[in-house]
Amino acid sequence: MPAAVVLIVAATMISTFLAPFVLARLYPGDTDFSRVSDIGQAYGAASAVISTLALGGVLVGLVVQYRQYAAARLQNLEDATEDLIRLAMEEPFYQQCWGSRLAPEEMEERAFLYCNRVMKVWKKSWAINDLSEDQARAYLASFFDSTVPREFWRRHGDWHTRVKSTNRRDSFLAIVNEEFLRAEKAGPPSRPYEPAKPVARNRPTEINKTSRTRQP
Known part of the structure; x- marks a missing residue:
């Protein structure tokens, strides 16, 4: 919609800008100026249309900017929530802070x-x-x-x-x-709950003893 509005405004402005040159070619100096006056009034109506379309384009642009701003705020909030969830998963101690x-x-x-x-x-x-x-x-x-x-x-x-x-x-x-x-x-799910398996870790004391005994 914003692109369509911009195209319409641009086409109207170009046609309005070229209108005086077209009138000068169609109606030379010895032409009945009353008829030219009628055409000039139509030209003024075209100017009013341009102003209306330009205002509409500005309003559409403001709406688009507001939606982008609202989407950015929502994305920031989701990112902050995601960081909190990630921290609670990595450090189970913080899970109690959720209530x-x-x-x-x-x-x-x-x-x-x-x-x-x-x-x-x-x-x-x-x-x-x-x-x-x-x-x-x-x-x-x-x-x-x-x-x-x-x-x-x-x-x-x-x-x-x-x-x-x-x-x-x-x-x-x-x-x-x-x-x-x-x-x-x-019915019941096919996959039951599977508790997490403890991660095997080498004790630092045993590693240090092994490294010391291998030294010449």
């Missing part, structure tokens, strides 16, 4: 935080039309066939309320709820 537990006692909270990040990526892909409905449903069907994602959405999703598809974001949430309820109706 009550996100996950049940028998599950690690970082698994729920990771599910939240997965859902955010899909929502962004859906918002920019990089994710079709068939792809979204396929991903969600596999997503909810695991215990952790299903428990995550059961606790933190809005599946118990009816979401009105007033915009693209709401339509994605409606699809998520449909796939979650379909998975719940199909």
